[in-house]
Amino acid sequence: MLDLLLAAGPGTATSLSEQLPVTRQAVAKHLLVLDQAGLVHGTTAGRERRYQVDQAQLARAVAQLASVGASWDARLQRIKRIAEAIQRERDAERDA
Amino acid sequence: MGVEADMEYGSIDREIYVDASPEVVFEVVSRPEHLREWWPDDATLGDPAAGSTGELTFGGHGNESGIVVPMTVVESVPPRLFSFRWAYDPGLAPDPSNSFLVTLELIPSGPGTTLRLTETGFREQGWEVAVLEAAYQDHAESWDRFLPQLAEYVTRLVSAP
Numbered sequence: 001m002l003d004l005l006l007a008a009g010p011g012t013a014t015s016l017s018e019q020l021p022v023t024r025q026a027v028a029k030h031l032l033v034l035d036q037a038g039l040v041h042g043t044t045a046g047r048e049r050r051y052q053v054d055q056a057q058l059a060r061a062v063a064q065l066a067s068v069g070a071s072w073d074a075r076l077q078r079i080k081r082i083a084e085a086i087q088r089e090r091d092a093e094r095d096a
Numbered sequence: 097m098g099v100e101a102d103m104e105y106g107s108i109d110r111e112i113y114v115d116a117s118p119e120v121v122f123e124v125v126s127r128p129e130h131l132r133e134w135w136p137d138d139a140t141l142g143d144p145a146a147g148s149t150g151e152l153t154f155g156g157h158g159n160e161s162g163i164v165v166p167m168t169v170v171e172s173v174p175p176r177l178f179s180f181r182w183a184y185d186p187g188l189a190p191d192p193s194n195s196f197l198v199t200l201e202l203i204p205s206g207p208g209t210t211l212r213l214t215e216t217g218f219r220e221q222g223w224e225v226a227v228l229e230a231a232y233q234d235h236a237e238s239w240d241r242f243l244p245q246l247a248e249y250v251t252r253l254v255s256a257p
Contacts, residue, residue: 002104037106037219061103065218069108072213076112078134079211083124087116 001030002053005040010052012045037061106219115208122175125200125211144172152182166190176202193220 004019005011013028020027031051034040038057042049102109114121124130126144131152141150148169167182168190179199181190188194196217203210 033219034104039103039219058103061106061218065103065106065108068215068218069110072108072110072215075134076110076211076213079121079124080112080114082130082133083114083116083121083209086124087120090120 001027001034002039002058005051005053010050012048012050014048105216107214107216108218110213112211113205113208114211117207118175118202118204118209121202121209121211122178125202126172126174126178141167141169144169144174144178146171148172170197171199178202192217 001016001020004016013024013031016031017024017027031040031042031049035042035051039054039061040051041054042051044050116124122144124134126141128139128141128150131139131141136152136154138153139150142148146169150167150169152165152167154163154165165182166189167180170179170181172178177200179197181195181197183190183195196215199214199216201212201214203212
């Protein structure tokens, strides 16, 4: 949905659900969650709220998730080193 | 490999191949004596079973007091799946509204294991918390501190009778 909003500009639950295989209700609910997370902002425009992406917040979120991702990459590398060392040790014991 | 960070759902996905059996990898990801070698400064955790609780300690060297965060095992299916929640507020028990969910999936791949990680909860917790998450380890200096420890640790493992 973020991709749609980014590509096509502001949308409502109705206009977005027309482009997605989900109900208008599901879209409205999802938009509320994204609004709460600060990734989109809704303004009242006629009968429905109109949502657009908060570019700054999205950029911040992207950077922060990337930083967490990098942390996990480092942890996974350490898991790999530890596990491989243990495996080699056990293989050596078994073959001794 | 799929998207590394799902902004829409506030989750990250990573994958790594480990040249060790799923049994060994499961041990390394779920036992506190190994956990404290790859992630927090210290860890306590009961048996890796659903509902088991533990604590992760970050910092606490010299005069500085450490930060202790609780963790709770959600699912444990050795040697295939290990998932847990960890929370920032030491006063709270982790639940979906206040914690991150980490899922580690271990897939046998040839002689080794593909380890798949998913962490979620960033959308609910707010993005600033994601920065704290990264800060709970993995600065350049803690990596420098870790490497000598790892070398010593592996040497001890290999030379143990």
